[in-house]
Amino acid sequence: MAYLDVIIVLALAQFIFLGVKVGSARGQFGVAAPATTGNPAFERVFRVHQNTLEQLIVFIPACYGFFHYWKDPEWLILIPGIVFIIGRFMYSSSYSKDAAKRGPGFILSILSNIFLILGTFIGALKSLAMG
Amino acid sequence: MAYLDVIIVLALAQFIFLGVKVGSARGQFGVAAPATTGNPAFERVFRVHQNTLEQLIVFIPACYGFFHYWKDPEWLILIPGIVFIIGRFMYSSSYSKDAAKRGPGFILSILSNIFLILGTFIGALKSLAMG
Amino acid sequence: MAYLDVIIVLALAQFIFLGVKVGSARGQFGVAAPATTGNPAFERVFRVHQNTLEQLIVFIPACYGFFHYWKDPEWLILIPGIVFIIGRFMYSSSYSKDAAKRGPGFILSILSNIFLILGTFIGALKSLAMG
Numbered sequence: 358m359a360y361l362d363v364i365i366v367l368a369l370a371q372f373i374f375l376g377v378k379v380g381s382a383r384g385q386f387g388v389a390a391p392a393t394t395g396n397p398a399f400e401r402v403f404r405v406h407q408n409t410l411e412q413l414i415v416f417i418p419a420c421y422g423f424f425h426y427w428k429d430p431e432w433l434i435l436i437p438g439i440v441f442i443i444g445r446f447m448y449s450s451s452y453s454k455d456a457a458k459r460g461p462g463f464i465l466s467i468l469s470n471i472f473l474i475l476g477t478f479i480g481a482l483k484s485l486a487m488g
Numbered sequence: 489m490a491y492l493d494v495i496i497v498l499a500l501a502q503f504i505f506l507g508v509k510v511g512s513a514r515g516q517f518g519v520a521a522p523a524t525t526g527n528p529a530f531e532r533v534f535r536v537h538q539n540t541l542e543q544l545i546v547f548i549p550a551c552y553g554f555f556h557y558w559k560d561p562e563w564l565i566l567i568p569g570i571v572f573i574i575g576r577f578m579y580s581s582s583y584s585k586d587a588a589k590r591g592p593g594f595i596l597s598i599l600s601n602i603f604l605i606l607g608t609f610i611g612a613l614k615s616l617a618m619g
Numbered sequence: 620m621a622y623l624d625v626i627i628v629l630a631l632a633q634f635i636f637l638g639v640k641v642g643s644a645r646g647q648f649g650v651a652a653p654a655t656t657g658n659p660a661f662e663r664v665f666r667v668h669q670n671t672l673e674q675l676i677v678f679i680p681a682c683y684g685f686f687h688y689w690k691d692p693e694w695l696i697l698i699p700g701i702v703f704i705i706g707r708f709m710y711s712s713s714y715s716k717d718a719a720k721r722g723p724g725f726i727l728s729i730l731s732n733i734f735l736i737l738g739t740f741i742g743a744l745k746s747l748a749m750g
Contacts, residue, residue: 531653531654541672542672549679553627587651601631605631605632612624613625
């Protein structure tokens, strides 16, 4: 489980870090809680965090599922895991500046998610077929 | 694990699909990122996706917990799993047209979630009672 | 798994309860779906639910990871688990009244999350170091 857990921990720490950035953006752009709108620069930082949440709800169970079926070698999970995390950093850094540039980072992490759920699906079907 | 993983994969694929619909609704109703408000038709599609996220954070761990205690037969997890997914499709198709009609699909998936967490709770308490 | 599952079930039940409060706040403050803005008192109740979602995406996998490495005694998971749940009740009760008072409950649950992910990280690294 150790490689899987390292990836999960890094992705969760990144998510907490992106949440801290939302907190600072509240001060920087003058958007007091509970508001989440009113300043486009704040909204971009806020949407980075929210979109990462939408990606994590897929990424985390898909990592567990993938790892269950493809653990030879165990470090294989590091590849989609690191691609996901790099994609999220790209997404954060580009989207915070300009919403039009958020594509590449988004695509990197969604491709990693699709790879993980396809791997889980194929693994589960093979396991059912072999009884 | 295979039946459990098939249900998880289908629910996650459905969530990605509902996210793709938010992306197309941005173009269709002229709501550019980072905005998430401004057009009620867009907001309905957006809320379907967000509410499904709020349901998945319960559904996924509750599926794992339920499956851990109730795996005789293993395919039992398919019943609450399929009910949840059907509920989410009903929710999406009705809410996208009219917010007032979102009730039945919501109820179907929340009942599935309550069934899964009650099953997990009962299984865990039985396991603690038997030491 | 039983102590872990009891904590997960309680945290999920609390999240459903906070969602029910959002539903009643829609009626009470006159904010009809799909809107999520327009009344600060509604927005505070709505943000409590959303922020709890942002905390749960970390809490749940971090509980699984922590429990995997630190299960002697098995009930150890109850400590960060109960601290998290108490933190969320404090957050809900204070934030619903006044956004400026949301700090202490937030800090309690984020500290619990940081403790859980650090515990998972240390457990995973020890496991990798010992081969």
